[in-house]
Structure formats: structure tokens, C-alpha cells
Amino acid sequence: MSKQEHLDLASFRARLEHGDENRFWRSLEELSNDEAFDEFVKKEFPHESQTLGEGVDRRDFLKLMSASLALGGLTACTRPLQQILPYVRQPEDVIPGKPLFFATAMSLAGSSAGVLVESHLNRPTRIEGNPDHPSSMGATDAFMQASILSLYDPDRSQTVRYIGDPATYGDFLGALSQVLVQLRSKGGAGLRILTESINSPTLGNQFQTLLSQYPKAVWHQYEAAGRENVLEGTRLAFGAYVNPVYQFDKADVVVSLDGDFLTQGSGHLRYARDFMGRRKVRLDKQEMNRLYVVESMLTGTGSVADHRLPMRSADVESFARALAAQLGVSGGAPPSSSQADFVAAVARDLQAHRGKSIVVAGEHQPPVVHAIAFAINGALGNAGSTVYYTDPIEESPIPQTESMRQLAHDMETGAVEALIIIGGNPVFAAPADLNFAHGLERVPFRAHLSHYYDETSALCQWHVPRTHYLEEWSDARAHDGTVSIVQPLIAPLYGGRSAHELLGVMTGEANEAYEVLRGYWRSKLQSLDFEKSWRKALNDGVVAGSTLPVKAMAAGGTLPPPTQNPGGLELVFKSDPTIFDGRFANNAWLEELPHPMTKLTWDNAALVSPRTAAKLEMGTENYNGVSPLAEISYKGRTLQIPIWVVPGHADDSVTLHFGRGRTRAGNVGTAKGFNVYAIRTSDAPSLGFGAAFGNLKETRQLACTQLHQSIDVKTLRGERDIIRVGTIEQFRRDPSVVPETEENKVRSKETFYPPFKYEGYAWGMSIDTNLCTGCGGCVIACQSENNIPVVGKDQVIIGRAMHWLRIDHYYRGRPENPESYHIPILCMHCENAPCEPVCPVEATSHSPEGINEMTYNRCVGTKYCANNCPYKVRRFNWYSYSEYDIPGRQAIIKGESFKAMRNPNVTVRSRGVMEKCSYCVQRVNAARQEAEKGDRRIRDGEVVTACQSACPGEAIVFGDINDKTSRVAARKAQPANYGLLTELNTQPRTTYLPTLKNPNPEIKAG
Amino acid sequence: MDSPTPHADVAARVPDRFVPVPTLQPGHSFASITDQISSIVLKRKTSINWWIGLSLAFCLVLLMLYSISALLILGIGIWGINQPVAWGLDITNFVWWIGIGHAGTLISAILLLLKQKWRTSINRFAEAMTLFAVACAGLFPLLHVGRPYFAYWLMPYPNSMLLWPQFRSPLAWDVFAVSTYATVSFLFWFVGLIPDLATLRDRSRSIIWRKVYGTLAMGWRGSAKHWHRYETAYLLLAGLATPLVVSVHTVVSFDFATSVIPGWHTTFFPPYFVAGAIFSGFAMVLTLMIPVRKVFGLQDFVTMRHLENMAKVLLATGLIVAYAYSMEVFYAWYSTNTYEWYMIMNRMKGPYHLTYVFLIICNILTPQLLWVKRIRTTPIFLWIIAIVINIGMWLERFVIIVTSLHRDFLPSSWGMYYPTFWEWSLFIGTLGFFTFLLLLFIRFLPIISIFEMRTLLPEAEAHHEEAR
Secondary structure, eight states: OTTTSSOOHHHHHHHIIIIITTOOOSSHHHHHTSHHHHHHHHHHOTTTTOOGGGOOOHHHHHHHHHHHHHHHHHHTTOOOSSOOOOOSSOOSSOBTTBOEEEEEEEEETTEEEEEEEEEETTEEEEEEEOTTSTTTTTOOOHHHHHHHHHHHOTTSOOSEEETTEEEOHHHHHHHHHHHHHHHHHTTTTTEEEEEOOOOOHHHHHHHHHHHHHSTTOEEEEOOTTSSHHHHHHHHHHHSSOOEEEEOGGGOSEEEEESOOTTTSSTTHHHHHHHHHHTTOOBTTBOOOOEEEEEESSOOHHHHHOSEEEEOOGGGHHHHHHHHHHHTTOTTOOOOOGGGHHHHHHHHHHHHHTTTSEEEEEOTTSOHHHHHHHHHHHHHTTOBTTTEEEESOSSSSOOOHHHHHHHHHHHHHHTOOSEEEEESSOHHHHSOGGGOHHHHHTTOSEEEEEESSOOHHHHHSSEEEEBOOTTSSOEEEEBTTSOEEEEOOSSSOTTOOBOHHHHHHHHHTSOOOHHHHHHHHHHHHOOOSOHHHHHHHHHHHSSOTTOSOOOBOOOOOSOOOOOOOOOOSOEEEEEEBTTTBTTTTTTOHHHHHSOOTTTOEESOOOEEEOHHHHHHTTSOSOOGGGEEEEEEEEETTEEEEEEEEEOTTOOTTEEEEEESOOOSSSOTTTTTOSOOGGGGOBTTBSSEEEOOEEEEEEEEEEOEESSSSTTOBGGGTTSOOTTOOEEEHHHHHHOTTSSOOOTTTSOOOOOOSSOOOOOSSOOEEEEEEGGGOOOOOHHHHHHHHHTTOOOOOHHHHHTTOOOOSSEEEEEEESOTTSOEEEEEEEOOOOOTTOTHHHHOTTOOEEEOTTSOEEEOGGGOOOOOHHHHHOTTOOOEEOSSOTTSOOSTTOOOSSOSTHHHHHSOTTSOOOOTTOEEOOOOSHHHHHHHHHHHHHTTSOOOTTSOOOHHHHHOTTOOEEEEETTSTTSHHHHHHTSTTOBOTTGGGTOOOSEEEEOEEEOOOTTSOOO | OOSOOHHHHHHHHSOGGGSOOOSSOTTOOHHHHHHHHHHHHHTSOOOHHHHHHHHHHHHHHHHHHHHHHHHHHHOGGGSSOOSSOOOSHHHHHHHHHHHHTHHHHIIIIIHHHTTOGGGHHHHHHHHHHHHHHHHHHHHHHHHHSSOGGGGGGGSOOOOTTOOOOOTTSHHHHHHHHHHHHHHHHHHHHHHHHHHHHHHHHHHOOSHHHHHHHHHHHTTOOOOHHHHHHHHHHHHHHHHHHHHHHHHHHHHHHHHHHTSOSTTTOOTTHHHHHHHHHHHHHHHHHHHHHHHHHHHTTOTTTSOHHHHHHHHHHHHHHHHHHHHHHHHHHHHHHHTTOHHHHHHHHHHHHSTTHHHHHHHHIIIIIGGGGGGSHHHHTOHHHHHHHHHHHHHHHHHHHHIIIIIHHHSOSOGGGOOOOOOOHHHHHHHHHHHHHHHHHHHHHHHHSOSSOHHHHHHTSGGGSTTHHHHO
16 A cells, blocks of 8 residues: 555546546545556455456356356347337338349449349349340359358458457548648558559549548559459550450451450450351351460350360460461561461461451460450451450559569558558468568558458458448440449448548548448539430430440550560469359359369369379379379478369479468358469469479368369260260251261150140250350359259268259360260259159159149158169258258358348248249249239240350240240250250250351361 | 878988978977977067167167268259269168068068968068068169159148149159058068967066056957958958069169169169069078078078078079170160160270179179089078178169269260268168167067967968868
8 A cells, every 4th residue: 555555636536526526435545546456456345356367256257157158148139229110101112022123233344244133122132134235235254143152241340340340430530631631641552542444534533632632642442353464465565554455246356365254254244145156057047156275274155165276375485476477466486386377278268257256365464465465356347347456444553563673662662651552451362572561561550451351451450341332423434434333232241331431531632431422423424414315324224325435446556575485384274163262252143163174172283184294293184083282392482272173274383373272261261272472473374384393292171073084074984965076067957966866866755654735835945055164153153043052072072962943064075175065954854853853752743834842841852763764953951051050060051131132032940841943933823923913925025044044155945835936945846956965855844955056167177 | 091101101202302391390389389489579688689780780770870860951063963974872781671671572562472381481571671671772863863852742731833844854753662661561560460460468477577568569459350361351452462572673673764864774674683682682681581590590480491492592593683784785786776785885994994803703603602502501601692682782783873974975074983981881770770770679579479489380280180
């Protein structure tokens, strides 16, 4: 008490005067209310001040636990702060059980595609393409479909954090304004903002305002899998950034230089629609376009190619130059002897189709290849007919890698005082040599606006949760510049803030995204009635007249001299086809979506050709998904990654998909796969040389949905009539392409039981394999529509993936350069289904309209039907995958929030029941209700299955085959129409059209 | 007749191997048979070995219960079955156990109708084995369904929804076949026990056991009327049971034969399965009888003739099975069907080729040793061969089920199946359950039919006295 002996009475008085006079107190010491008093109490009454940390006795423990339980229970009684009121008058359109559709747009890496979001009672449940949107045309890709899952992801950041601890947005704004005040006085010197590629005009405008207020601030942009090479290519070719737009519907001949324009990149859905439109070969349309592809890794585009030449990505430049030389473009170079014939043939073909051809380069190819492609298109007169240019769709494009390098440098030198990171995950995705994380920690003020509390957030002082695109107001440009208004479908689930709000705060202007957006468009829409045009834009999903005007670009400038090509083993860095640059790592649908070519799920691997694998002494086969682990030493960094053999991959080339191997992705995506970013450097973001491979003599078990990845149908001792292939020439000679043989013909359609009569509708499906790239959009569309669970890597390994629709991948020919075929397989809805008679409880039965229906409630789970299904399309709930109810197993998609996402019209299946494709019977029934109200038949096209709506190639058509005028009946009337395994007399309702190739007669096969 | 019969002279010159080994060692009387067999139950002290055996078996019963609990709580996902192999050890074990059950009915019913007297000393045991095997078999289809609590939907019962099982499904047929088989086998066994239960009642010194056996004997007094009715009933049951020998495994084979899967879709499955079942059933009877005979000193009743006869049945059915295997291969080749031929090649060379190799070794090569009389008449060899055949028959079912399913039509859907701990533990558990029931049976009921054995005595012949 020595310290307290002289009580500071003056301070008590001061305290009392400060409004504490009504307080009760026991002693002067208590009144003083300082640490010393606490100390005193502790000494005097040690028993009272005992804390948990010092050990608890049993009674106290029980007391505490029961109290906490009771209090914990009380939290469940907390009521929402907002008042909720029942509808006094029902809003006109909100009818339980009837979904509404709202138009919005999803942006990815600087480009967007329009979507229609299905909303049940204000809960968005599903993404459809917007048919009125030029980048979507009604189609969707896997990323768009799966974005609905990310919306409800409970792992998304739910609170503002300061150094990891929960804080409030107010706290953040306070801290931010303090910093901004200081920086403003210096003209913004030291203020840096790092964003991804921005394709929102409003946000771009906000940035311009911000930069005018802070003239010395720098806006950095970085997109790990962006369009930098394309834009730099345009600058090389035209001296300015422009946006190339292709019109594949007008092209007879297409040459892809390591490009996967059908399944990836800006506008790929539209490109696939246009391109595949030229490959719909029917009796009345016996012609198709021709596609040449040179590429290292087999892609969806490469699978479709009429001629595919595997080559190292680094050799594509010399190929392009050789082609350019043949076409008289300056900067060309003679071809290598082995390619001379091929190049000459392609060049002649292009020459013959001047103005009707396209040469397109892959996004990961260096700018010079793009420049060559632009030059060739110019020389062929394609520019203006099949290719046109507009202003960039990105706001203020910059050389991003350079910008990032600058930022990293400035952070190291201490020139950066405040760094605001809007979106992106640079700590994970920035080039490894920039040492971004190290630099970041030297920045005094750093904040991160992002969807997840991720690797970058963890290194920033401030983290602000960001709104999902379905929760925010914004706008977005599509591949041709068309703008869509992004409208929210739901209030932010986790209290996120949009970039507009943050920018609004920083510029001191409106901080409501809605106001910012309307303010911008009020100035842009030169219309008499703004409200009317605004409502129309919201309704249509596109802003009328916003498409960027065509710019006439004269291909000027000379190409730089050929890049040094060191030869030897190359590393090719590409974004992951299912989780992109890592941003979808916590999306379980995408994690479990099989890689279109390798059929790997949950993991990435170093993809090599069989010959290269042998050369690296890494084995030549991945039996049962067991894969040898390699250590790649590259530029002083190492990466351990399994080797996966891909037939058709170029030799001496290793494809590495970056995006996996996250350390802070969330419950789903953390520590899944291998982090390729660890060796990706800024000087070689897509192509690198000098890697050394070490065999670690270890293996990794990868989860592959198609065990024998290199299934060559011909080696199976006799032909299996699964894939039918022909050429356009064959088609013209005999439109059945593959004539009926003794093996595959249906000998008799007789069955033991009386046949069904279909007097009303007879639903059927036709899949044109010629239009399929294997992209996987339909797989996720089906998963989303039908509440299909995710099972996890361990379950995929033992063969329990649940996808109702799978895309089988087969090769034909030599493993160095095989032909590659995709065939989507779903329930065939056989007229004479082997599954139906074997079920002892008749849980799977035939509807009067020919749909093979599963009655989940009746299913006992004998699995006999699955055994007897020759197509193996039946899926069994070995566990309660949607919601685990057993100890020791965790659902992959878990959390209350996901319940709101599920399609209310589809049952969520329980443990122990069989399930499979239902032909989206819920959609059939919805259409039936509409039709019956109007006392009419369901019209053709009124029922669109989920897979059909997603497919950009329009490979899938569904309808009533009793209606002879329907599209599906027309397809089935094609002589080439065939069913799988019809020799078993299953009489499948799902039938296929063969894949057709249009080879150049000048080029010998292979 | 004052001179020795000429036959005796001839008999003396007949080589040993042509002298039939009796089905009952000479020198027994009615009393000695009754004494010796009933003493196992009534007089002999419970041996420590029995207790050890019972304890071990009980441990396995516990393992079985543990596996079943885990299955019901955690779900069928704990097994290794998957897409495309949706049936694995579960159905393998089901078919195996059902097959084992076949010897009982065959011995009891068919051999009775064929008046094969040697069956007398083994039928009781074989019938008990049948019952216990069917009990084990019945567990698997019940447990292998995804929702076992709804398994009763396979039964036709009146309900408010007017829902019936689907009678087109072989699984529905299975329900009838197996349940009928179990019922008839039980009745046959129990009816056959009644006179012996009465003997035990009369000889038992403990009041409790007298009550128990008395109740079970259902008032049997051994009157001529009783015997008359008993024999009529037994013969009728034998008649009823006879078609079951063929029907059960025929229906089980329909589970496979009616499907479209290469390797399953085969018209000769019914006879092939029935032969296989008898093959495995007799192998199991030998596996169990040889040690029991030794332990309880029953060599007088279960003579070498019995063992040899059973060995001959093994050899015969083994040859049928071998024929079936070769026909399977022949027709796959002869059909020129891609899928069929691939299925055979895959069995022989695919990832499961070892199971096929062992199957051939166990089921085709090993039984050929039985051509040698010395092996046929040496219990230890016979016992080893019987065990090998048991393993072989298990492998046969595994090969049929798993190798056919794992690679069928579309190569994209091919997969592998690896049984998990829980599948093995359930199987081993049922082995324990089976042993447990057998040990109880041995201890509490006469393992050899006393009254039927007595009929084997020369005294039982009507003209016995005259012959003497």
C-alpha cells in the first residue's frame, strides 16, 4: 500500500465532477478506479480475483461451463435489430415457388458476361446466361455458374479486421481519413492503390477523380491471369492499347496460336457460340469452318481442332513468324524444316480465305506473338471483317507486370506510405521474385478490400470484407465494350463493402455505390428520360448503345526481332481451368470440377507428354491417380509437384497451372494442390527456361475421375462404338457418317415387357459432340440446378464423385499427338432401361413421358440399378454428402447459409439413396404449369435443361420428340444420329451426333 | 448249411479296395449308439476347449456387432464399394454363405429320397450348418442397402399406399427364395430333431433340461402312430426341400444373369451356381466334420466311407464348376462380343488377375488331387483341400461380382474396388457368428441323428432274426 498511502483526493474530486457523482463506491481506492486499486484487491482478496488462467477447481469449472452454455444459448434468442414486417400488400411479382430473374453481369479478369440470376423469394439460387448480352448469348461457363456458391460461402470474410482482430468499418474509415489527410498535403505522394484489371466505367471514373485529388498517387494494377499480353501486343502492333474483337461466325478458317479462345479469356462464350455455329453440320448445311491449332498443352480448343500441332509454347513465335513470312508480313522468318509443309498448307488456306479467316494468339503467349497475329489479320484483310478493334474495355490499361515491379521496388525503398489493395491477392499471386510480402510489411499503412481474409489480408493492418457481385451495384464492360449494370440480388450477407463505396469515401464524394453509379450514368446516358433508360438497362442487362465503336487500326510498326529461344525444357504457366488464378480456390464445385483434359480434381500437377515424362524419369503412366512427385528447381526456387502425363502435350514442355496451393483460402481450398506461383517470376510470367527436375521418389495420390486417363478406345481389343468420328467429306458422301455394323446395330427392339406408349410428350435429348469443347460449364450448371453435393478428394479417389453429368474424354491415335474427344454423358433415359426392372421396390420408374424417374423416398439403396446401368450414370449417396450427420466426417459444403442457395424445386437427397439425371424434370413441370394455364401444349424450346442453357456451343438440345417440328426431333432425324450401346437394346432417349473434322486435304493425317 | 457259404470264400479273395467301408463301424448296438451320441450332450463335462472356442467365437460375434453398429451409424460409405463397383464383399459373402448352406438340404432331402443311407450320420450336422450359414447370408443383403431401416419394403405387405415390391426384380425373388429356404431348412432340421429331443428328455438327469428338451420334443412318445406321422411329414418336407436345393441358388444367380453386365449376363449361371453351391457346401461340411469327428470320437459313426463319399461329390461338382469356367471363356470368345471378350481378358490379365489365378488353383487344380484314393481317405489332406475349396469358392464370387463390374462398357467409368476394414471385419465377424452357433449346437443338441443311426444297425432290419 505504499503507493496508495497518500490518496490523491484531488483526482477523486475531479472524477466526481466529471459526472460520476451518482456512482456508488465502497472505498476511496475503488473510486480512484485505477490499476493500483485492482492490484490491491488482488493482494487483499486473492480468492476473489482468481482467474481462469491460474487453474480452476471442478466446481467453478462446472459453474462456468453451465453458465456459458446457458448464456451461449441465450445468443440464439438475439433478435435481428431490424424490424421485420409481413407484407401488408404482396409485391406484385414475388410469388412463393415462382422464381424471378434479374439481369446483372459477372466480371472476371477485366471482362464480363451478362447473367440472369434466378431468385426465389429474394434469395438468388442460380445463374443463367443473359441471352441479350453479347458476351453470353445465354451461355454460362463454370466460373459464372459456381459464383452463386461463393456468394453463400460462410468462409467469406464477415468483418472488418485490424491486425487480425475484428473492428468496425467506422474504425477503418477513421484510420483511413487520418492517413489521407496527411497524404493529401503532399499531393498524394506515397499513396498507392493496387487493383485488379478494372472493367467498370464508373469505378474507372472514380479512380480518375481520386487521381485528380492526389496527383502524385499511383494506381497499380495486377492480374495474375489477365490480358496483359494481348494489350501489350496491340501496343506493339498499333502503338496504342486497343481491344481486339473477333467474329468467328464470319470466319471460314481459324488459326489459333496456342490460344484457347473457346473456353478461356474475354468473350470466350460468345466466341464458342459463333465458332460452333459454323460447325453445326446437318443435311441442309453440309459445310463447316476449319480450325488449326498449335499449342503445347491440349486444350478445349485443341480438342476441336481439325489440325492440331503440339509444339512448345516458346516455339509458337517462330511458327507465327513463319506463317507471317508466307503471307508476306514483314518481320516474318522462314519456318523450320519439319513444319514447312504444315505452315505452307495453312498459309495457302488462309490466303484462299482472305477476309474470312482469323489468326488468334493465346493470352499467355508473349506480346510479340499477338502482334504477329494482328499483323497477319491485317495482311489477310481480316481486320474490319472478322476482326475489329475498339478502345480497351479495361479502365486505364497499363503494363501490369512492370507496374507491379515498380510497386514492389517502391515498397522496399520505403516510398510507399499507404497502400490500398482493392481486390486481388497479390501476396499469393504476385511474381515470386518481387518478394511482395516482404515489401508489403514495410508499408506503414496497408489495407485490403477482399472477399476472403486471405494471404494478403493477413499481412495488411486493415482488412475490409468486399461485396460479392451479386450483392453490389456496379457496372461492367463485356468483351466488345457493352456495359451491363451490375445490380444486387441480395443485401450483403456478411456486411461487405464495394470498391465504389471505398473509392467514394476516399474521394469524399458520394459513398453509396448506388448513387455513384447513377450519378455516372446520368451524365452518360444522353436520354431525355434517365429513369426510363436506367430501368431498361437494368431490365435488359445491357446499357443500350454502350458497345464501344469500332476503331480502324492500321497495322503499322515493325515487329521486334525474334525472341531468343533457348531450346530445351520449357515451363508454361497458365491459370487453372477450374479455379482460375486461385480466387475460386474455396469454391468446392470448382475444386471438384474435373480438369477438362486430365480429369483431375482438387489438385494440380505438372503436365507433361509421355515422352518428356520418360525423359525426366518420371514414369509414363499415372495408374489409379498415383503420381510421382517431382521437385522443380527453377531460378533459385523450388517447387514440389506431382507429374501427370498428358497424351498430346508437346514434348520438352511442362504446363503448370497456377492458383492452387493456397494457405488461407478457407475451409475448402486451403492446402489443396501445389503453389505454382512460388516459382513464377516477373521476367517470365508465362514461359520460362532452365528448370531442373528431381525425382523425389515419392508419390502423391491425386483424385482423377477417369482413372485411365489415356484411354485409347482401339486398344481395348475390338472397337467400342462410343465415339463416332468422321470427316465432312465422309458426311457429304454418306450423312450417316458411321454406317450401322453388325456389332452396333439393334437386332430387335422386342422386350419381355410390353412397350410404353407415349401419347403426350416424349422428352428426349440430342448432344452434338461436334460442338463440345469439354469446358465443364454444363457440369456445374447441373450441379447448381439439382443441388448435387460435393464429396471431397478422398471420395473422388475411391470413385464416388456425384456429378450427374460428366464429360468423358477419349483419345485416338498416337500418344504424341492423339485426337481428343469429349462426350457429355448423363442419364440416357432409356426406353428399355436396365435399371428399371431390377429395382425391388420400384424406386426408379418410367414416366408416361419417357423420363426415367428416381423416387428418392422409395429408394432403399440396393444399388442394383447402378450396377445394371451400362452407362454408369447413377450416383449413390454413400454418406449424407449434403449434410454430414456422422462424427469424423465433415461436409465439404457446410453451413446454414448454403441452405438458402439450394434449388427449392429439387429434393436434397439423404444418405443411402440413389440419384441421377432427371432431365431437369422440375423445369418440365414448371413449363407444363404454364402451358396448362394457357390450355396448350408445351412449346418447343420452352423447357431448357440446365446443361443445355449453359452450353456455349449449343451442343445440347432438349425437347419433345413426339413433336416432329421440334429442334430435338430434327436432330434425331439426322442420319448420323446415334445412341450409345444401342446393341444392348436400351433404346436411349439421349442420342448423339458424331464429331466431324474438316481436314485440309493438303495436310497428311497426324 | 454245414459248409461255409461259397460267398465267404469269394469274399476272402476280394481285394481290400473293393470291400465297402461300412457307414457304421461294426459292433454297435442300439444302446451303444444312443449312449455315445447323447453323452456328448448329456454326460460329458463341458471341455475347456469348448469354452475357449466359444469365447473366441464370441469375440468375433462382438466384432460383427461392432461392424454392424459402425455401418448403421456411420453409413455405408465406410465400405469401399463405389461407382462402378456398387456390390463388393457384401454380395460376395452373401452368395458364399448361401452356397455353403446348400449341402444341408442336398444331404437331407435329395439323398434321403435317393435312399443314400450314408447320409444319416452327417445330415443333422449339415442341416445345422445350413441354417447357420443362411443366417449369416441373410445379414448381408439386409445390411448392404443404403437405408436398412426400410429393407422391409422388399416384403410384400399390405399398406395404405398400395405399394408392392416390384416383382420383376430378381432381388424381390431373392427375398422369397432365401426366406423360403430358411424356413423349410429350419422345419426340416427341427422335425428331424424331435425323436432325438425326446431321447434327450428321457435320458437327461437335470430337471431343467428335461423341461427344455421336453418342450422342444413336443410330446413325442415314440408310438407307432407318432412314427408313422413323423415319417410322412419328414418325407413331405424332403420333397418340399428338394426343389429348393436348385431354386435358391438359381434365383441368386438370376441377380447376375438377368443383368446386362458382361460377366453376369449369362444363361448358364443357374446350373453353374447350383453346382458351385453344392461344391462349396460339401467342402464346408468336410471342413467342419473332420475336426468334430476327431474331437468327439465319432469315427465309428462318421466313417471313412462318409468322408470318401463327400470327397467324390466334391470331385464331381468341382468338375462341373471347371466346365462352367471353361464355357465362360469359350462363349466369350465364340460370341465375338467385344465386351465379353474384354471381360475375360481383364479377369485373366487385369488388375484383379491374381484372384482369378487363385480361383483356378483352388477350384480346378486342387480338387483333382481327390482322384487319388489315398488322399481321399486321409482326413488331414481332405480337410486341407476342403479349406482350399472354401477359399476358392469365395474367390469365385469375388471374381464374378467385382471384376465384371469394375470394367464394363464405357472405359471412362472404369474404377477399382478395395475392400475396407469394415467389410473384412463384418465378414470375419460372421465367420465367428457361424462358429458360435455351431459350438452351441454341438454342446446342446445331438450332432448325429440317434434314431436314424440306429436304423443302420443290422438289428433294425425286419428279417434280422431270420438272417441270424
